[in-house]
Amino acid sequence: MIRWLPLHGPMLAAGGLLVAGLLLLTLQQPAGAGVVLAALVLLAIAEPQLMVIVAVGVLPITTVGWHAEVMEINSRILDARLVLTFGVATLFAGMAVVLAIRGARPSRLEIAMLGFVLYAALLASARGESAFAWMPYVARWTAFFGAFALAKRLIATPERYRQLMLSAMIGFAIPSAWGILQLLTGGARLMNGAFRAEALGASGPIALAFAGLFVLLAAFLTLGPGVPGRVRRAGLLLSVLGGAAIIASATRVVTATAWAGLAVPLAVAGRWRRVAMVTIIIAGALLARPDFAGRFVDAIVAGLGGDQPHPGASAPPDGSSNGSGAEPEDPEVIMDASMRFRFFVWRTLLDEWVQQPLLGTGPGGTAAAVERASGVKRVPPHNDYIGVLGELGVVGLGIFLGIQAGVVVALARSRRFAVAMAVRGLGNPRVTAVVIFVCFNVLGALNNPMYFLDVQVAVWAVVGAALAVWPGAARELVSAGTEARLQSH
Numbered sequence: 001m002i003r004w005l006p007l008h009g010p011m012l013a014a015g016g017l018l019v020a021g022l023l024l025l026t027l028q029q030p031a032g033a034g035v036v037l038a039a040l041v042l043l044a045i046a047e048p049q050l051m052v053i054v055a056v057g058v059l060p061i062t063t064v065g066w067h068a069e070v071m072e073i074n075s076r077i078l079d080a081r082l083v084l085t086f087g088v089a090t091l092f093a094g095m096a097v098v099l100a101i102r103g104a105r106p107s108r109l110e111i112a113m114l115g116f117v118l119y120a121a122l123l124a125s126a127r128g129e130s131a132f133a134w135m136p137y138v139a140r141w142t143a144f145f146g147a148f149a150l151a152k153r154l155i156a157t158p159e160r161y162r163q164l165m166l167s168a169m170i171g172f173a174i175p176s177a178w179g180i181l182q183l184l185t186g187g188a189r190l191m192n193g194a195f196r197a198e199a200l201g202a203s204g205p206i207a208l209a210f211a212g213l214f215v216l217l218a219a220f221l222t223l224g225p226g227v228p229g230r231v232r233r234a235g236l237l238l239s240v241l242g243g244a245a246i247i248a249s250a251t252r253v254v255t256a257t258a259w260a261g262l263a264v265p266l267a268v269a270g271r272w273r274r275v276a277m278v279t280i281i282i283a284g285a286l287l288a289r290p291d292f293a294g295r296f297v298d299a300i301v302a303g304l305g306g307d308q309p310h311p312g313a314s315a316p317p318d319g320s321s322n323g324s325g326a327e328p329e330d331p332e333v334i335m336d337a338s339m340r341f342r343f344f345v346w347r348t349l350l351d352e353w354v355q356q357p358l359l360g361t362g363p364g365g366t367a368a369a370v371e372r373a374s375g376v377k378r379v380p381p382h383n384d385y386i387g388v389l390g391e392l393g394v395v396g397l398g399i400f401l402g403i404q405a406g407v408v409v410a411l412a413r414s415r416r417f418a419v420a421m422a423v424r425g426l427g428n429p430r431v432t433a434v435v436i437f438v439c440f441n442v443l444g445a446l447n448n449p450m451y452f453l454d455v456q457v458a459v460w461a462v463v464g465a466a467l468a469v470w471p472g473a474a475r476e477l478v479s480a481g482t483e484a485r486l487q488s489h
Helices: 009-026 031-046 048-065 080-101 108-126 131-154 158-184 205-221 229-249 252-268 271-288 290-303 339-353 365-374 383-410 415-423 431-444 454-487
Strands: 070-072 078-080 189-191 194-196
Touching: 009 031, 009 048, 031 080, 031 189, 031 290, 048 080, 048 131, 048 158, 070 080, 070 189, 078 080, 078 131, 080 415, 080 454, 108 131, 108 383, 131 271, 131 454, 158 205, 158 229, 158 454, 194 290, 205 229, 205 383, 205 431, 205 454, 229 252, 252 271, 271 290, 339 365, 339 383, 365 383, 383 431, 383 454, 415 454, 431 454
Parallel strands: none
Antiparallel strands: 070 078, 189 194
């Protein structure tokens, strides 16, 4: 049973501001972003722990108004999404500084995170880059690492952890449900060979897929022996909702990652029947959507070398010339536009990187490079690792990979982690955090999860909270799993 904090004046005022802000964003009014930020600031002053819990649940809903434009600065659009990114980064960084002043010493992992952000900022400043080109990049990572630091210090009890997880699941369930409803009512659009639904505010199939993946993994991984029946039923319902949202998005990489995120923990725990069940359910869902299954077939054929892009693949996916002398892309090539676009972006970014491999092109360099090559604006790397390599060079990629490895090691190095995984399999915070973190980082190979403020704030908050609650929750989780295992026999 989750007990929420008692209501009082500031919290009620913050709640009213949140409702008003989300309503304004729904109406595509960018002022809603400022109202939501004001609510989070009020919560940070009144109840810092609750602010973190509320933020992970509210940010997924703000996607409904992300595209609301505030103004144009030097031909660049400042929209509600960027306002939220800058505001959340400032709020989280300020709170982290206050906690540090009060005696919360940073860990080596947090020092590496700070070093990564400072490196990106100093690199851009030294090159005289436009602030509007690199500040969104730095703000995103400040928000992500800030969420980690705050959750690690403020979400320090199992009760707070459960509140955080429930808030995140509810937040991501809303855009997931919207996408499913859109598909069922005929509102999905034909994109790259399949009818694909979108999340709130037409934020795209990938946004819907990310929301569904988070709900699916978070809900499924909280299940396990000893979980009360009501919680188990709610978890199963949310798991189904998240899985349906992924299928509605018709996103291949996320679907494959969802299967791995469910099947691998079950296999490690020796639950092979459930592995088979998960596999059958996903296969059945694909059979029910031949258009989506066709996208998988095309990708597999291409991956096996049956449909490699010809030399003209360095041209933009719309078939126009990129000014490099390459021939336009053949529209009859079976490889779909989604894959051709990725090859074009990667080739463009890597061509720029080889000219300055140590330090890269600078934060935000991908968008500038692609715009020069094709005229298309605001294009992300579509591969977070190539993106970091291209924009921050070998030095930046080394720091980035060190942080990734440090997170996994910090979560999985405990002997109790192995015991809990073997006995319980599901339901312990560190297993949940490892699976969610690894799945969203695997997604970085072909997508851009690190460009989604809502997703990454939740992911990094879950990781920080899992590290904080583990010492106090390990005995409870392991003993509960052991008791349930004995009762089942």
